[in-house]
Every structure is written in structure tokens, then in C-alpha cells.
Amino acid sequence: MANEVSFQSDLYQGTASYYDRFRLSYPDTMLADLGRRTSPSGRGRLLDLACGTGQLTFPLRDRFADVWAVDAESDMTQVIRAKAAATMDAAHVRAVTAKAEELDMEAGSIELIVIGNAPHRV
Template sequence: MRRMANDVIFQPDLYKGTANYYDRFRLSYPDTMLTDLSRRTGPSGRGRLLDLACGTGQLAFPLRERFADVWAVDAECDMTNAIRAKAAATEGATHVRAVTAQAEELTMDAGSVELIVIGNAFHRLRRDRVAQLALTWLGPGGHLALCWSTSPWAGPLDWQRVFAGLLRKWQEALGATSRIPPGAERQRQTDPDQDVLSRAGFDPADRHQFTAEHRWTIDELAGHVRSTSFLSPSVLADRAPEFDADLRGELSPYAIDGHLTETVSFAYDLAHKPTAAAG
């Protein structure tokens, strides 16, 4: 399979060892957003949902009741093992199927999917290839939703700026800056996701945005950091207690009643396969 010349390639296994933290400390998508997504896409109740680069199923599980078949696909076996365990322990989730595969290498029948969702991960995939495959997998009139949310260190508040600076310091100290490929963000700016989807043959995507207030404890933020690819448990290793102490020392002055509050932005870009599209 030929790689696009402008692909930014992320290392494999970047999330190894993060699944437990990912499941516990990544924020859930708000019900208002998922209800809106369902209203706009109109699942039949008999179709298939495909959650690509699914993590531990932050989209697959809350959307599962609207589909007869759910495929939760991730390249990292830690994530798909967590999906299997959660499906076995969750009522009404026997139809959630975990598949360990690269999104670009997945085999699926043409026209067999009603809705494809990708949460906070499209930028990590070979976007042109995945968009082309998605168009083929979807039935006529099917939808692809790129879902995302902001990170707690990315906002304008004083504690968020301190948090971002601390993360940069620790990435440099641990030699972890290269875990995010250089040029990844620039690629998305010069070739936006919506352009990639249009190039593949989707109708122009519409963005739908939502906000929710969230109150973090410092321990929860430490757990959230361990869910990332750049300061995962394997990266922090035996310096994890030192990192936690530094995090607490830097952020405690900003906490009110033990919490740090932010307004989280959630959104999804919804692309539609033309009814007359081939495949």
C-alpha cells in the first residue's frame, strides 16, 4: 500500500500501557453531542457502527444501542483487550466486537456500514487512505463523524498554561518530544481534515460544537496525563512519583476546594457520502 507523500507517521505502540488510564480519565462525550449526532445521522437500529482508532470505546459504547452490530477497531491490543473486557461486563454490549487492526489495513465489505466515528484520532491515521476506505465501507447516504475534544492543558486559564509548561518540561527531561512527529500539527493546518474528506468524495463536512464544564482533581489530571502517548506510564517509568509531586506543587495554588475547573469544547465534523457515490 503506497504511502501518501505528505503522511505524518506516528510510531506504533505509543499508547502501550495506557488503556486503564484512558478508560478512567479520558472525558466522556456529552449526551447532548451524541444525541445530536444520532439525530443527524438517523441510525436504523439494524445497521453497523464502525469506531475507528477506538481507544477504550468512548464512542462505541454510548452509541451501541442504536446499532445491531458495532465494530471497535484499534491498532493497539491493550485497547482492544479493554474493549472485550468491557463488552463482557456491560449489559447489552454483546454485539460490540473488538478488532485489533490498523485502520488503513482493515478489511470490511463495501457498503456495510451506516456510521463511522473517529474520536480524537484522525490526525494520527493516514488520512487520505482512511477517508477513501471509509467512503467505500459506508452505504449510500452513510456518514463519517470526526469527533474531538480539547485537552485540559490547551486552554487560556492560568492553571492550564502552567500545566502545559510543566508537560513540556517533562517531555524534554524524559526525551519524549519525538513521540509526536514534527510537522503533525502543521499538516492539519495546511491540509485540513475537511479538505481530506472532500478529496475522497464526501459531501462537505459540517461542524457541530458543544461545551461542558468539568472539575478536575490534581490526581485525575495525573491519571489523564498517563493516558497520553507522550507521557505514558512507560515514559514516566520510575520518575512517575517525582512527576506527580511536581504536578501537585505547580497546580495546587490554583485549586479551589481541591478542584481545577475548565470549560471543555467538544465537536464533531459530520461528512456525508453522496447517495449516488460508488461503493
Template sequence: MAHEVRFEPGLYRGTADYYDRFRLPYPDAMIADLVHRAAPSGQGRLLDLACGTGQLSFPLRDRFAQVWSVDAEADMTELVRAKAVAADAPHIRAVTADAEELHADPAQFELIVIGNAFHRLDRARVAQHACTWLRPGGHLALCWSNSPWVGDQDWQRALAALLHTWQHTLGAATRVPSDWNRSRQRTPDHQVLSQAGFEPLGRHEFSVEHRWTIPDIAGHIRSTSFLPPSVLSDHAPAFDTALTTELTRHTPLTEAVSFAYDLFRKPTSKVSHE
């Protein structure tokens, strides 16, 4: 398999509050469809890898007796713990760990979900671990959503150009490797998971009409790894002014937000090896 691009640790440090407030939730229809296809028993365990602030853990929590919410960033897992207390969900267990280094017993999860993060992990290693951690017949779902600056509308192009300019202005252009997607193009996710022993069950797509406000986009940008609060720092007021000036020319800021998940199954006859 091609060499995986390495993302530096700590890229999301300090973003948890923004991530929780300004990332759009996965649509109810997608969550319901995933539950229908994965058919959890209600008595099993869910593993949410690279969980962020629990964008999948919380909407799926009622279908599992225990939820492991795992993220490498302590800010993220601290917020998951606080949300679990507020939601009276003691069965959500927040774990601060790299997905590649997580210790879990074999065959103890019914479902593993990874939201907008598989490309940042050592995919082959995580896929092998996941196949071991899942019980036979269990499922893995790679969940995705697009960002507001990805699209062909004038406001999206203007936003993408503005972000590009500010990344270079603030010396943040290399925080995300420029070739981050090269290894995935050579060896797609479904191939990595198939090589680990998974059966692909297809992609399921959902679209939600959304109207952004400029403050919401500003908050969303602060939830990213390329322009987090630590990078904007004292330049944040100037950035917000530039963002407002640019996007005010293009209102309304509406788009059809794309969500999807790719579903895989561990065969009942699969014997996993690490």
C-alpha cells in the first residue's frame, strides 16, 4: 500500500467549542438509515473513532448499551464527557487516544463509526484493528460531510479564495499537507478496508438545504485544522472583517449540504489477524 500522508498531532487543539457549535449535525435521515442497515441489537457497544465532540456518538447512543468516544485531542473528549453528563448518558465513555493506539478486546463492538477522519488516520492499521474489534457480522461506517467552501457557487469560490489568502498570510498553508489525498487516490478507502477483510455494502447519500449566516461560517472556520483560533490569534478581528466584507456581496449563503456514509461489514466467517 502507498505511504500514508502524516498529519501533525494537535491540529485541532483549541477548536472543541467551535467544533461542537458550528459543525452541521448529520441529518436524522442518515442516522436512521445507518441504524436500519447496521441493525444494532440495543445491547452492544459502539466505537466512535476520531469522534470530535460526539457528532455520531450522541445521535446513536440510544441504540447501544455502551459507547466508546475516542479522540486524540483532550479538548474534544473533555467536551464529550461534559455533554454526556448533561445528557444523562453515563454509558458514553470518552477516551483520549490515537485511533491507531487504542487498546480494545477482540469482537466487542457491533458498530464502528468514523466521521470525516479516516483520511487522517493510518488507514491500513486502523482497518486491521477495526476488523479485529468488531464482532463477526458487525459493521463499520465511514461518515462524511462537505464544507461550505467546497462548491461551485460564487460565494463558495469567494470563500475558498479568501481562506487560501489568509492561510498564506498567517503562515498556515502547510498545516494540512498539500498531498493529503494522494495516497487515497492511489489506494481508495474501500480497497484499504477490503484488504483488511471487510465486505463493502455501498455508499448512502443525503442532502440537506442549509442557509449559512456569516457568524456561523466564521465559527465553522475556527473549528478547522487550518485556521483554528490558535492560528487566527490577534488577527481574528481583521479576518472577521475581511470575511464579512467578502460574503456580504454574495448573500444569501445557501447550499445543498452533502452527507454520506460508506458501509462495510465484517464477514461472519472472518478470522482477523493483527
């Protein structure tokens, strides 16, 4: 397709630590509002697409039994793995390096899908 946008898989290689350090957090009021509006069951799966270093993954993790943090950049998912290993109550966070269209998930297996400030990916 002539109009299809394609990003190199290593487009942001080497930037993950800076991204994690300097990227602004999402406001607590926004996260609380998202929780009220979606009412997660506590038993479902969260899918965080274009997750970066987990700015939505980690604040939302306690509302889900299973969390998939998906990013096309391996540097980003390496940070997710390290943060999950160092964070209490994050053993259920799974970092996946893949494009969203490459995910193999059972239909109906996701309770909530989020994508943060990633207009460059959609």
C-alpha cells in the first residue's frame, strides 16, 4: 500500500532510559477517571499498546489480573521487564516486543486496551 507508514524497529533505540526519566506521568485524576469509567473487574487483562516504559502499565496494574505491555521497541520493553522485576505486585506484568497487529490473543481475552500519548504509532 503506497500510503502505509512504516517505522524502523529500532527508531528509538538508546532512548528508553531518557524516556522513562523525563516523560511526564499521567495525572492521578485522569487515571482515577479512567478507572471509574471502565470499572475493571480485577480479574481481566489490560493491554497497553505502544506502552513506552510503562507510564500507563504500572499505575493501572493493580486493577487487572494480567497486564500485557506491548511496544515495538525492544529497549522500551527491556525497561518494563526491569521495572516489573523491581516493583512489588508487578509479577503479572508481561512485556511484549511486537507491533500491535502481530499480537496473537484470543478474542474477548482483553478487558481494557489503552494507548497513551503515542500519535506517532497510530
